[in-house]
Amino acid sequence: MGETMTTTTMTINLTVNGEKREVSIEPGDTLNFVLREKLGLTGTKKGCDSGGCGACTVLMDRKPVYSCMLYAAKADGSEITTIEGLQNDDDDDDVKLDPVQKAFANHYGLQCGYCTPGFIMLTKALLDENPHPTEEEVRQALVGNLCRCTGYTKIVEAVMSLSERRR
Amino acid sequence: MGGLHPENYFKPKTPAEVVSILHRYKEDALIMGGGTEIYELSERGFLTSVKAVVDLSNLGLDKIRERDGEVLLGASVTLSQLERQRELYAGGALGCLPDALRDLGPLQVRNMATVAGAVTACIPFFDLPVALACLNTVIEVQGDGGKIRRVPILTFQRDYLQPDLNEGEFVAGLVVPKQEDGTKSAFTKFVSNAGDWSIVNCASAIRVTRGKVSSAKVVFGAVANKPFVAERAAAALVGTRLDDAALESAGGALDEELVDPTSDGKASGAYRKRLAKILLKETVRKAASRRGG
Numbered sequence A: 001m002g003e004t005m006t007t008t009t010m011t012i013n014l015t016v017n018g019e020k021r022e023v024s025i026e027p028g029d030t031l032n033f034v035l036r037e038k039l040g041l042t043g044t045k046k047g048c049d050s051g052g053c054g055a056c057t058v059l060m061d062r063k064p065v066y067s068c069m070l071y072a073a074k075a076d077g078s079e080i081t082t083i084e085g086l087q088n089d090d091d092d093d094d095v096k097l098d099p100v101q102k103a104f105a106n107h108y109g110l111q112c113g114y115c116t117p118g119f120i121m122l123t124k125a126l127l128d129e130n131p132h133p134t135e136e137e138v139r140q141a142l143v144g145n146l147c148r149c150t151g152y153t154k155i156v157e158a159v160m161s162l163s164e165r166r167r
Numbered sequence B: 001m002g003g004l005h006p007e008n009y010f011k012p013k014t015p016a017e018v019v020s021i022l023h024r025y026k027e028d029a030l031i032m033g034g035g036t037e038i039y040e041l042s043e044r045g046f047l048t049s050v051k052a053v054v055d056l057s058n059l060g061l062d063k064i065r066e067r068d069g070e071v072l073l074g075a076s077v078t079l080s081q082l083e084r085q086r087e088l089y090a091g092g093a094l095g096c097l098p099d100a101l102r103d104l105g106p107l108q109v110r111n112m113a114t115v116a117g118a119v120t121a122c123i124p125f126f127d128l129p130v131a132l133a134c135l136n137t138v139i140e141v142q143g144d145g146g147k148i149r150r151v152p153i154l155t156f157q158r159d160y161l162q163p164d165l166n167e168g169e170f171v172a173g174l175v176v177p178k179q180e181d182g183t184k185s186a187f188t189k190f191v192s193n194a195g196d197w198s199i200v201n202c203a204s205a206i207r208v209t210r211g212k213v214s215s216a217k218v219v220f221g222a223v224a225n226k227p228f229v230a231e232r233a234a235a236a237l238v239g240t241r242l243d244d245a246a247l248e249s250a251g252g253a254l255d256e257e258l259v260d261p262t263s264d265g266k267a268s269g270a271y272r273k274r275l276a277k278i279l280l281k282e283t284v285r286k287a288a289s290r291r292g293g
């Protein structure tokens, strides 16, 4: 940052996982930074930080976007869903997983898990728009997300299990 | 250090406000579309002097309209929004657009990236500008007093990273003109892997009347600093039945006119030339065999 820089702050309003949040940001902050560092929602990961890996995928107004390269100021007024928004904690401390989360777990669609929040958010959006994707459609939809562990086979199986079950 | 550290982030609601902010901040203003290319540039340290970001997303320029066969795209229309317009593509004339959009980066990028950003970036290996150039798209540039200048895309993209925009101007929309009846178009590209930029890409629009080509256009990307129109190759196709001999002679014409294609770390000029000849045949055949209309 240059010495003469006089960065100001601004306020944005987001609905994050159904909850209204008012956040003070610098105009160049990314949504990924705001979610992780300002709102403490560290379920959304940062991998490449340049639109290449998908670990940072969240839903903005139900559409998957890369939070690492999305300026938070652009997201002002929108609805953001992160991985934390999928599970419901009920009173008896039992965590209820979303069907997509369950499918990834049941089909071993993860190993280290770093890519998983991104894959799950993308899968949510995919099934929202196309409840019965073919395997080719699934593979096509997942091109923007990388996994260094699983080799993808188990991830595709997890997503296809949801496609088939709903048929 | 790179990044984007503006003092102000504006989301103006009227074109007049946009123009006034642009005049106030001059070269320190940055117009924001989806921000996907801006992010890449800022991380490379190119945008450290930006003082004011002017985000156009509150101008209501996110509409797609059809008027007498012309298609009007607002500047903020996203790439995934355009990709979804199935009814626009049913006739086949605009087929090169969904061809180019389908594999244009991941969905997460297409959901943010705008048509104006894709064109104004003036990056020669982008895909959409090549398809739009093949359809003779016109860029609507808005400036002082709401005046609109209409600039053909190949004039608008002056050179690498150099759009034809003066201080106080911004892109308000794109006009894809009505194509002649019976026109079919297609787009293809060659990449080394699914996450790669085009090494060469190609769009072609072909009109066949009673079995013979009555008009042809062929445009290549990533071979020069802006889309390259292969006029001689296209001329060699007119009057033919697109048989092997015709495509061969179009390839020969391309050899002559594509004198010095881009040579860089990715591919030599000679390699790009060979690829261009292959894509020429593939794209022309794909366009001509397209259904619809």
Ligand SMILES: Cc1cc2nc3c(=O)[nH]c(=O)nc-3n(C[C@H](O)[C@H](O)[C@H](O)COP(=O)(O)OP(=O)(O)OC[C@H]3O[C@@H](n4cnc5c(N)ncnc54)[C@H](O)[C@@H]3O)c2cc1C
Binding pocket: A050, A051, A052, B030, B031, B032, B033, B034, B035, B036, B037, B038, B039, B040, B056, B075, B103, B104, B105, B106, B109, B112, B113, B114, B115, B116, B117, B118, B119, B120, B121, B125, B126, B127, B128, B165, B169, B170, B171, B172, B196, B197, B198
């Ligand atoms: C991971 C990734 C993969 C990609 N893969 C491909 C690919 O396969 N093929 C391909 O072709 N492209 C690809 N792209 C590039 C993509 O096409 C561009 O990033 C995108 O089109 C830019 O649009 P934008 O709205 O985000 O532009 P922005 O980043 O907002 O802006 C780009 C430039 O245009 C200017 N600008 C924007 N809107 C206006 C306006 N209305 N008036 C005046 N100036 C304006 C900005 O000031 C800036 O200089 C990829 C990008 C990423 C991040």
Ligand code: FES
Binding pocket: A045, A046, A047, A048, A049, A050, A051, A052, A053, A054, A055, A056, A057, A066, A067, A068, A069
């Ligand atoms: S961290 Fe956003 S795509 Fe890799």
Ligand code: FES
Binding pocket: A109, A110, A111, A112, A113, A114, A115, A116, A146, A147, A148, A149, A150
């Ligand atoms: S599970 Fe480790 S990167 Fe995907």
